[in-house]
Amino acid sequence: MGHHLLGDERGHRLPEGLMGLIEDRSHTVTLRGTGISSRGGRYGGNVPTETVTLASSRAVVNVDLAAGGRLASLTVDGDELLHTGDADTDAMGWGCYPMAPFAGRVRDGLLTHGSRTHQLRINMAPHSIHGSVFDQRWEHEGGNRFICDLGPEWPWAGHAVQVIDVGADGLNLRLEVHSAGEPFPASIGWHPWFRTRLRTGEQLRIEAPVGRQLLRDDTGMPTGDWIDPLPRPWDDCFGDITWPVVLDWAGRRTLRIDSDCDYVVIYDEQPHGWCVEPQSAPPDAVNGSSHLVTPDSPLIATTTWTW
Numbered sequence: 001m002g003h004h005l006l007g008d009e010r011g012h013r014l015p016e017g018l019m020g021l022i023e024d025r026s027h028t029v030t031l032r033g034t035g036i037s038s039r040g041g042r043y044g045g046n047v048p049t050e051t052v053t054l055a056s057s058r059a060v061v062n063v064d065l066a067a068g069g070r071l072a073s074l075t076v077d078g079d080e081l082l083h084t085g086d087a088d089t090d091a092m093g094w095g096c097y098p099m100a101p102f103a104g105r106v107r108d109g110l111l112t113h114g115s116r117t118h119q120l121r122i123n124m125a126p127h128s129i130h131g132s133v134f135d136q137r138w139e140h141e142g143g144n145r146f147i148c149d150l151g152p153e154w155p156w157a158g159h160a161v162q163v164i165d166v167g168a169d170g171l172n173l174r175l176e177v178h179s180a181g182e183p184f185p186a187s188i189g190w191h192p193w194f195r196t197r198l199r200t201g202e203q204l205r206i207e208a209p210v211g212r213q214l215l216r217d218d219t220g221m222p223t224g225d226w227i228d229p230l231p232r233p234w235d236d237c238f239g240d241i242t243w244p245v246v247l248d249w250a251g252r253r254t255l256r257i258d259s260d261c262d263y264v265v266i267y268d269e270q271p272h273g274w275c276v277e278p279q280s281a282p283p284d285a286v287n288g289s290s291h292l293v294t295p296d297s298p299l300i301a302t303t304t305w306t307w
Helices: none
Strands: 002-006 029-037 047-055 059-064 070-076 096-099 110-113 116-119 139-142 145-149 158-166 170-179 184-186 189-195 204-210 212-216 222-227 235-239 245-249 253-259 263-267 273-279 291-293 299-306
Touching (some): 059 158, 170 291, 204 263, 204 273, 253 273
Antiparallel strands (some): 029 047, 059 070, 070 096, 096 189, 145 158, 158 170, 204 245, 235 263
């Protein structure tokens, strides 16, 4: 296993062991507001939005219900850490959105379970990508809990739940997928877009302690073969992770990403934003190797970000 660096090559010592839960949590304040968004992409022109704000003494998170229940903004001590996009940014390209009931790509959008093959929507030709809820409206159940139906584009009835807990020293995210009847395969994860530069100019550097990389073909799909990590740029799934993955903006701000997920996808091919995506399974795992969700056995994953 090696420590793979994105950004400058300065040394950075990782803390040993998992980060665990955030202690000394601040009181979370929830505010609601409505407005009109001019964001384009999948949402078109002006669309109604509703934002829920969760805050601690140091951090503010804005959750955009209309834009897939995503973290539209995360500021820590006044520094915006997420790429928030603009009016022309596609739904896949900003904030931090939940991926459910599958994470990453599904080859040709074809999902085979049992004796049936289902056609999913093709939203990154020739494949399906990132699930069915990242561009659906979510509902705020109250406090820090959010819910979304898996929608008509998913072959089975069910829903996803997010719990977003903001503390003074970090953020806990919990994502769940539930079946309303028939069992179905699922994988889940998060797709954050982190700013490559803070607004004050500091450049992002990522240290990723990963052991192996899932080889992909020229359409971006996994071949099933695991190899030693290749040099960047990356749009790749990695296993054998020793969490946390460490993000550092030239010493001004450090973010440590921990998770109970066994995989991480790292994407660094855009100048404005890089992605570190904890996932419960590799891309296309819903075809044969992912968790089976039943009414009594939801799929649950967590990630903790500390600063």
